[in-house]
Amino acid sequence: MTNALLTIHELKVHYETSGGLFSAGSLPVRAVDGVSLELKRGELLALVGESGCGKSTIARTLVGLTEPTAGDIIYAGQNVGNFSPQERQNFRRSVQMVFQDPFDSLNPRKTVFSTIAQPLRIHKIVPRAELKAEVIRLLNAVGLSPAEAYLGRYPHQFSGGQRQRICIARAIASRPKIIIADEAVSALDVSIRAQILTLFRKLTQELDLASIFITHDLSVVRSLCESVAVMYLGQVVERGPTERVFTRPQHPYTRALLQASPIADPDVARSRRGFLLEGDVPSPANPPAGCRFHTRCPIAQPKCASEPPALRSIEGVEAACHFPEGWRQTEKVSRAEEAVQ
Amino acid sequence: MTDVLRIDDLTMHLETELGTVRAVENLSLRVDEGEAVALVGESGCGKSMTALSIMRLLPPYARFRSGSIRVAGKDLVTAPERAMRQIRGGTIGMIFQDPLTFLNPLRQVGEQIAEAVRLHTGAGRVEADAQALEALRRVRIADAENVVHNYPHQLSGGMRQRVLIAIAVACRPSLLICDEPTTALDVTIQAQIMELIDNLRHELGTAVLLITHDLGLVAQYCSRVYVMYAGQVVEDAGVREIFQHPRHPYTQALLQSSLRPDRVSEDFAVIDGQPPQLLAPPPGCRFHPRCPRVFDPCPSAMPGLDRAGEGRAMVRCHLEEAHQ
Ligand SMILES: Nc1ncnc2c1ncn2[C@@H]1O[C@H](COP(=O)(O)OP(=O)(O)OP(=O)(O)O)[C@@H](O)[C@H]1O
Ligand SMILES: Nc1ncnc2c1ncn2[C@@H]1O[C@H](COP(=O)(O)OP(=O)(O)OP(=O)(O)O)[C@@H](O)[C@H]1O
Ligand code: SF4
Ligand SMILES: [Mg+2]
Ligand SMILES: [Mg+2]
Numbered sequence: 001m002t003n004a005l006l007t008i009h010e011l012k013v014h015y016e017t018s019g020g021l022f023s024a025g026s027l028p029v030r031a032v033d034g035v036s037l038e039l040k041r042g043e044l045l046a047l048v049g050e051s052g053c054g055k056s057t058i059a060r061t062l063v064g065l066t067e068p069t070a071g072d073i074i075y076a077g078q079n080v081g082n083f084s085p086q087e088r089q090n091f092r093r094s095v096q097m098v099f100q101d102p103f104d105s106l107n108p109r110k111t112v113f114s115t116i117a118q119p120l121r122i123h124k125i126v127p128r129a130e131l132k133a134e135v136i137r138l139l140n141a142v143g144l145s146p147a148e149a150y151l152g153r154y155p156h157q158f159s160g161g162q163r164q165r166i167c168i169a170r171a172i173a174s175r176p177k178i179i180i181a182d183e184a185v186s187a188l189d190v191s192i193r194a195q196i197l198t199l200f201r202k203l204t205q206e207l208d209l210a211s212i213f214i215t216h217d218l219s220v221v222r223s224l225c226e227s228v229a230v231m232y233l234g235q236v237v238e239r240g241p242t243e244r245v246f247t248r249p250q251h252p253y254t255r256a257l258l259q260a261s262p263i264a265d266p267d268v269a270r271s272r273r274g275f276l277l278e279g280d281v282p283s284p285a286n287p288p289a290g291c292r293f294h295t296r297c298p299i300a301q302p303k304c305a306s307e308p309p310a311l312r313s314i315e316g317v318e319a320a321c322h323f324p325e326g327w328r329q330t331e332k333v334s335r336a337e338e339a340v341q
Numbered sequence: 342m343t344d345v346l347r348i349d350d351l352t353m354h355l356e357t358e359l360g361t362v363r364a365v366e367n368l369s370l371r372v373d374e375g376e377a378v379a380l381v382g383e384s385g386c387g388k389s390m391t392a393l394s395i396m397r398l399l400p401p402y403a404r405f406r407s408g409s410i411r412v413a414g415k416d417l418v419t420a421p422e423r424a425m426r427q428i429r430g431g432t433i434g435m436i437f438q439d440p441l442t443f444l445n446p447l448r449q450v451g452e453q454i455a456e457a458v459r460l461h462t463g464a465g466r467v468e469a470d471a472q473a474l475e476a477l478r479r480v481r482i483a484d485a486e487n488v489v490h491n492y493p494h495q496l497s498g499g500m501r502q503r504v505l506i507a508i509a510v511a512c513r514p515s516l517l518i519c520d521e522p523t524t525a526l527d528v529t530i531q532a533q534i535m536e537l538i539d540n541l542r543h544e545l546g547t548a549v550l551l552i553t554h555d556l557g558l559v560a561q562y563c564s565r566v567y568v569m570y571a572g573q574v575v576e577d578a579g580v581r582e583i584f585q586h587p588r589h590p591y592t593q594a595l596l597q598s599s600l601r602p603d604r605v606s607e608d609f610a611v612i613d614g615q616p617p618q619l620l621a622p623p624p625g626c627r628f629h630p631r632c633p634r635v636f637d638p639c640p641s642a643m644p645g646l647d648r649a650g651e652g653r654a655m656v657r658c659h660l661e662e663a664h665q
Contacts, residue, residue, distance in 0.1 A: 050527040051498075159615055189383045189554065190598045191612035198609045216528060219557075219600035223609070246602065260532035261602040262557025266580045268603065269561035276536060277529045279483075280497045 004074075005210050006039040006062075006095075006178060011071035013057050017285070027285040031057040033234035034071075036311075039178065039210050044200070046221040046242065047214045048257070049231035050281055055214045059180045062212075063097045064088075093123050096171035100183035102163035106155040112139070112166055113151040119173040138169040142199055161192030168199060172207065179203075182214045197224055218261045222246055230254045233292040234284050240317030250319035253293050291322065299323055344411075345515045345548045346372040346395065346433075351408035351418075353394050362619045364390040366572040368408070369646070372516060377542060377549040379559040379580075381595075382569030383616055388552045391569075392520050396435055397425050412516070431461040434509030434547075438521040440501040444493040450504045451477070451489025454511050461512040476507040480537055499530035503537070510541055517541070520552040535562055556599045560584060568592045571617040571627035574646065578654030588649055588656045591628045626659065634660060 013032040032054040039045050047055050060066040062073065073080040075091055083091060099105045106115060116135045120126055126134045132151075139147035142165040155163055164184065171179055181200070185193045201224065203209055213225055221228055221242060228246075229239040230253065238251040249255045256277045263269050277296050282288055288295050294304040303322055311320045348370040355362040364387045372378045380388050393399050395410055397417060410417040413432050415424060429435070437443055445453060454473035458464050464472065470489075477485035480503040493501055502522060509517055519538060523531035539562055542549050551563055559566055559580065566583045568576040568591065576589040587593045597610035614631040617623055623630050629639040638644075638659045646657045 050529065189616070190595065190600075191383065191616075194598045194609035194611045198611065201609075217600075218528075218602040222602050222604065223600050223606040243605075256529055258602060260528040262555060262561050263601050263603055264556035264560050264584065264596070264599045265601070266560045266584050269557065276532055278533075280499055280530070281527070 003040055004038040005041045005043075005076060007072075007074040008035060008037040008058070008062075009072040009074065011035045011058065011061065011073070012069045013054070013061055013066060014069045029283075029285045030234050030287060031284055032061070033284075033287070035231070035234070035236050037229055037236065037239070039212060041177075041210055042204060042208045043210050043227065044204055044225040045210075045212050046225035046228040047212055047231065048216060048218060048221060048228060050216065050257075052281060052284060053231040054234045054284070055231060056182055059097060059182045059212070059214060062178075062180060063095055064092060093119075093174045094177045096174060096176040096179055098164070098167050098171050098179060098181045098184045100186055102160060102167050102187075103155075105167055106163060108155050111152050111154060115155075115166060116170050116173055119170060123174045125174060134173075138173055141172070141203070142166075142169045143195070144169070159192070160188055161195050164188065164192075164196050165199065168196075168203075172203065172209070177210060179209055179211045180214070181211060183216075184213075185220065186215065186217065193220075200224065218246075218258060230257065233282065233287050235292060235320070236311065237293065237321070238317060238319040239311075244316045248315055248317075250314045250317055250324040251293075251321045252297050252299055254319075256296075256298075291320070344371050344373050345413075346370070346550070347409075347411040348391075348395070349409050349411070351391075351394065351410060352406040353390065353399070354404050354406055355390075355400065356402045356404055357620075360620050363572050363622055364403075364619060365394060367646075368569075368572075368574050370567055370574065370577075372548045372550050374515070375542060375546045375548055376565065377539070377551060377563045379563040379566045380550060380552045380569060381554060381556065381559060381566060383554065383595075385616060385619065386569045387572040387619070388569060389520055392435065392518050392550070392552055395518065396429055396433065397422075398429075427461065430457055430509070430514075431512050432514055433516045433518060434512070434514035435518040435520070436502070436505045436509050436522050438524050440498075440505040441493060443505060444501065446493055449490050449492060450496070454489075454504070454508050457508050458511050472511060473507075476511040477504070479510070479541070480504075480507045481533075482507075498526055499533065502526065502534055506534070506537065506541075510545065510547065513545055514547060516548045516550065518550045518552070521554075522551075523558070524553075524555075531558075538562075556584075556596065557601075568595070571622050572619055573627060573657060574655070575628065575657045576654055577646075582654055588654055588661065589628075589658050590632045590634050590660075594631075594633070626657075636660075636663075 011032055012034055014028040014030050016028050017026050049055060057066060061068050080091055113135055116138055117131050120131060120134055136147040139150055144150050144165055185196050204211060225242055228242045229236050232253050238245060238254045245254060249258060279296050282295060290306045291304045291309050294300040301323060309320045309322045311318045314324050348368060351365055351368045353365040355364050382388055405418045412428060451473045454476050455469040458469040458472045474485055474489055477488060482488050482503055523534050538549060541547055563580055566578060566580055567574050570591045576592045587596050594612045598612060600606055612631055617627055625640045625642055626644050629635045644657050644659045646655050647661050649656050649661050
């Protein structure tokens with residue numbers, strides 16, 4: 001825990017649903033239910049998991065758009081909950097967010113210049129006289145050059161990939177230490193996605209930025225992020241170095257996610273078919289008892305329905321499963337059968 | 342093999358206030374009985390417009406300029422609207438990215454399936470209700486007896502997409518057009534839906550035209566692939582040929598920029614430049630402003646769609662002509 005830039009400790013975010021005081025059964029949505037994570041300086045951490053598992057809620061909590069219900073956020077060794085207003089403002093400046101949709105997150109009536117100059121002005125990053133030079137520097141940094149030609153343009157005059165670059169330029173304008181990218185490449189074509197991923201990799205290295213990269217696309221994670229946390233229904237079920245998690249997943253949900261991710265190779269793809277999770281993701285307002293995954297888990301045992309498994313170290317990763325070797329054994333059996341045939 | 346769909350040299354333009362959008366140009370495409378064929382290409386290249394041309398669900402300012410779309414002995418370009426109503430949902434089923442826009446929010450899902458059955462098979466009410474229940478079971482909806490009485494908003498995204506598939510296959514179409522059927526869904530639900538479509542293909546012999554930008558799904562589920570760029574097919578080949586020996590520079594670039602969960606890519610390959618504007622597509626080869634292998638004839642002459650050798654892919658690129 002020593003060299004962590006940001007630590008999330010036992011974070012809970014529950015949304016009260018407006019069922020009214022007397023309406024029975026309006027349980028709070030336990031969007032994030034006891035999540036602990038660590039982000040090191042200059043690290044690219046992926047946060048993956050299915051829709052509704054709480055990824056965006058964590059992001060929104062980190063940038064102060066949502067209040068935590070319980071738990072702590074520790075930044076550079078200090079608890080954010082105890083910050084003075086001044087310290088809080090510094091923290092806000094240090095953690096910036098890039099959203100999925102570059103169409104929604106840019107004001108259509110503002111030029112590129114005023115969009116990017118705004119955080120520079122608010123946080124007084126550079127003297128007024130250097131504003132323009134700084135905006136140009138930022139546009140060049142995200143690969144929009146010649147930047148001078150872009151300053152007076154409006155968002156609709158840019159492509160999706162260019163707009164996403166403008167959003168990134170705005171995010172790095174306040175010289176943050178952490179960028180949270182929430183599905184920042186999901187809406188983009190593969191070729192444009194490649195530009196943005198290249199940019200992320202470059203900025204991480206050159207500016208020593210740490211990033212939390214939220215996505216459900218495991219192929220992006222494999223190539224971009226050094227570590228990964230897998231969430232299911234408001235909790236982290238597995239985390240560790242990406243290579244470890246992808247090559248030797250310990251949690252059956254991680255394994256199911258990996259196997260459900262299509263591979264663009266006809267020979268590999270055809271041999272991999274036939275591992276399917278049944279059923280839908282349960283409601284986070286009323287998560288299953290015991291292991292939250294037990295209702296869909298192919299290797300669940302009676303214990304899984306009653307006792308929640310805790311995260312523990314297994315084979316170089318941390319996973320929350322009572323029977324992490326379970327699927328390995330079923331696999332050994334089927335391999336043996338195959339060998340016999 | 343007999344074809345269930347055969348498009349020859351189709352050109353469809355959208356006459357908008359801003360000018361002519363060349364959404365589909367000289368496109369030829371064939372789907373055989375029981376086959377799964379993919380149509381891929383970047384956003385805005387005309388995939389959905391091709392699908393909507395087949396269904397004749399185009400905006401009023403759309404114009405067919407040339408070509409034919411042959412289904413069950415009819416040319417859909419010229420077929421009267423009455424015939425189209427039998428084709429849509431009868432001979433051809435279609436499922437879309439967003440099921441909610443095609444489900445009536447005020448009616449129970451069972452009724453909606455039964456109505457499609459009555460319309461296309463002339464079955465009576467009782468018979469249609471029974472077939473609706475059967476269709477829901479076929480798409481593996483647990484507790485189908487109760488789900489028939491549900492309204493769309495009471496179902497999850499994956500279940501809604503299943504209901505749409507149930508409607509689409511209730512009348513046993515010979516072709517199912519799937520336009521980004523799983524883009525709005527989670528990967529584990531996506532896998533369920535894709536397996537379902539594939540099983541229906543095997544069980545009922547329904548041919549599938551899968552429109553997607555996910556090359557992983559193509560590799561996993563399709564046997565032939567059409568690659569589109571700026572309103573045109575630029576390459577058409579068997580799935581292994583496309584993935585292992587892509588011939589068109591755009592296909593090559595597309596494959597290079599796709600990432601895999603089972604492999605680390607050190608570089609993210611970028612296709613330089615902007616996707617083309619279909620209001621004013623570039624002259625010559627439409628890919629030439631972005632093509633890494635552009636040469637003399639490309640900026641002025643439009644390459645034809647040539648066969649790259651006997652039994653091989655069709656490729657729209659001057660390099661192929663140069664080789665021959
Ligand atoms: N303001 C809110 N009020 C009530 N419930 C909410 C609110 N925001 C989110 N939720 C619920 O909290 C859960 C977690 O949502 P969140 O947006 O964090 O998920 P996510 O992992 O980002 O999903 P996605 O991949 O779809 O973006 C979901 O069940 C969601 O419906
Ligand atoms: N209703 C419309 N009016 C005018 N132009 C349209 C209309 N719908 C689509 N277009 C244009 O027609 C072209 C083809 O669009 P189409 O929807 O077929 O693309 P697509 O390949 O399906 O893309 P995506 O992958 O984003 O769904 C695009 O350039 C688009 O801007
Ligand atoms: S704890 Fe049990 S139910 Fe949960 S993932 Fe492990 S085996 Fe499956
Ligand atoms: Mg989200
Ligand atoms: Mg489309």
